[in-house]
Amino acid sequence: MNELLVYILLGAVSVVAALGLLFSRNAIYAALFLVLNFGVAAVFYLLMNAPFLAVIQISVYAGAIMVLFVFVIMLLGAEQLPAADTGVRIKASRFVIIAGVAVLVASVMYALLTQSSGEAATYASDPAAIGVMLYTQYAFPFEAVSVLLLAAMVGAVVLTTRDAK
Amino acid sequence: MNPINFIVALSAILFAIGVLGVLTRRNAILIFMSVELMLNAANLAFVAFARKWGELDGQMFVFFVMTVAAAEVAVGLALIVTIFRTRRSTDVDDLSQLKG
Numbered sequence: 001m002n003e004l005l006v007y008i009l010l011g012a013v014s015v016v017a018a019l020g021l022l023f024s025r026n027a028i029y030a031a032l033f034l035v036l037n038f039g040v041a042a043v044f045y046l047l048m049n050a051p052f053l054a055v056i057q058i059s060v061y062a063g064a065i066m067v068l069f070v071f072v073i074m075l076l077g078a079e080q081l082p083a084a085d086t087g088v089r090i091k092a093s094r095f096v097i098i099a100g101v102a103v104l105v106a107s108v109m110y111a112l113l114t115q116s117s118g119e120a121a122t123y124a125s126d127p128a129a130i131g132v133m134l135y136t137q138y139a140f141p142f143e144a145v146s147v148l149l150l151a152a153m154v155g156a157v158v159l160t161t162r163d164a165k
Numbered sequence: 166m167n168p169i170n171f172i173v174a175l176s177a178i179l180f181a182i183g184v185l186g187v188l189t190r191r192n193a194i195l196i197f198m199s200v201e202l203m204l205n206a207a208n209l210a211f212v213a214f215a216r217k218w219g220e221l222d223g224q225m226f227v228f229f230v231m232t233v234a235a236a237e238v239a240v241g242l243a244l245i246v247t248i249f250r251t252r253r254s255t256d257v258d259d260l261s262q263l264k265g
Contacts, residue, residue: 003168004171007168007172014175015178015179015182018183018202019182021186021195021199021202022185022186022189030195034198034202037179037202041205041208041209044172044175044209044212048215049216050212050215050216050227052224053212053224056228057231060231060235061231065234065235065238068242069194069198069242072194072242072246073194075246076194076245076246097185098185101185104181105177105181108173109177112170112173112174113170113174123220123221125221129221130221130225130228137225138225145229148232148233148236149236153239159240159244159247160243
């Protein structure tokens with residue numbers, strides 16, 4: 001029962017942070033709300049028996065990706081959105097989209113809340129087990145990802161370099 | 166309620182909020198952050214199902230999603246910076262030059 005209370009509190013923080021991202025008028029505040037959301041997700045990873053992913057979540061998502069976002073927002077000076085852009089802009093056609101999303105969420109909620117998924121299985125999920133799996137069964141994706149990261153790095157440098165005249 | 170059900174339900178809610186962000190915001194950076202929110206929601210579901218079935222594969226997928234997200238953010242933000250330099254705007258409605 002106490003555990004469920006922790007889940008509900010963290011879930012509430014997570015949803016509020018996501019809504020803050022959705023409705024925030026200042027891009028920096030939106031980025032900080034997203035950091036909060038990622039932090040709560042890291043706690044959920046810990047609760048879900050994934051300590052390695054929790055640390056990766058903080059260091060990669062909150063530490064690297066969001067710092068990059070904040071850098072770009074400040075570089076462009078785009079933290080204050082022009083008056084016409086503030087908040088969520090809802091056209092008539094978008095009510096259809098919103099209704100579709102609401103139906104989707106409602107159906108997922110119904111399916112999840114009416115049937116239990118049963119007991120969780122126990123398994124070794126320490127970093128050592130992840131390392132073994134990463135270098136045996138997932139060795140090829142791991143190598144492919146290294147090429148992808150190199151391509152992304154070169155691409156980002158090429159895209160942002162001004163032409164030397 | 167089962168914790169795994171709870172996490173998957175939360176993941177659905179966060180994903181829906183991300184979809185709404187992508188569909189209703191006009192600033193390219195905010196759209197991008199909403200995409201990150203959706204990726205994160207999918208990761209939460211992966212971890213919950215890994216816990217449910219006692220398989221590490223779900224966690225491996227989260228690991229790879231995170232690396233791909235990092236690569237995507239680097240290139241995407243580089244694109245936004247380049248577009249801002251030429252168009253002086255990050256509003257996606259201004260970027261209609263390819264319209265026929």
